[in-house]
Amino acid sequence: MDRQKRAQLIARYKDGYGVVAAALEGATDAELDATPAPGNWSAREIVHHLADSEMTSAIRLRQLVAEERAAIRAYDEAEYARRLHYDRPITNSLLAFQAARSSTADLIDRMSEDDWVKEGTHPEHPRYSVERWLEIYADHAHNHADQITRARASVR
Numbered sequence: 001m002d003r004q005k006r007a008q009l010i011a012r013y014k015d016g017y018g019v020v021a022a023a024l025e026g027a028t029d030a031e032l033d034a035t036p037a038p039g040n041w042s043a044r045e046i047v048h049h050l051a052d053s054e055m056t057s058a059i060r061l062r063q064l065v066a067e068e069r070a071a072i073r074a075y076d077e078a079e080y081a082r083r084l085h086y087d088r089p090i091t092n093s094l095l096a097f098q099a100a101r102s103s104t105a106d107l108i109d110r111m112s113e114d115d116w117v118k119e120g121t122h123p124e125h126p127r128y129s130v131e132r133w134l135e136i137y138a139d140h141a142h143n144h145a146d147q148i149t150r151a152r153a154s155v156r
Helices: 003-024 029-033 043-066 077-083 091-110 130-153
Strands: 119-122 125-129
Touching: 003 043, 003 091, 003 130, 029 043, 029 130, 043 077, 043 091, 043 119, 043 130, 091 130, 125 130
Parallel strands: none
Antiparallel strands: 119 125
16 A cells, blocks of 8 residues: 555544544434334444444554554454443443544554554454555444434434
8 A cells, every 4th residue: 555545544544533423413312213224223323333343443453563463353243232232322432432543543643664564364354454454444434424324314
């Protein structure tokens, strides 16, 4: 990945929380709990997923940078949603999402070229590098912000 592409992805990553916060602005409880179709997550569930995913991704990046050939574990996001009470208020999950992303952005700003080329293993990816991590998480919040907007619109 060249430096320009990396810079674009980093900017998108850093913008992720703001995009999610904007998608949630003014949301009512009815909008937070609406699902656009059976089997889809509500905006409330998406926020809890983002918190869990962001905290997990923050650890993954740290493992990739700090360890040699870090072994990254997969997790079952649907099982997390079932077992971790995704019906609870979103305030603290939003804070966890924001804090994990901000702290990780600070780390990203200090990473060396050697850090960017590090690789580990992940059972769901044939090749899991720091750059691959960035590609995934640069879009993650944006994709879920779009889902939040669609879920909220399904109430109207």
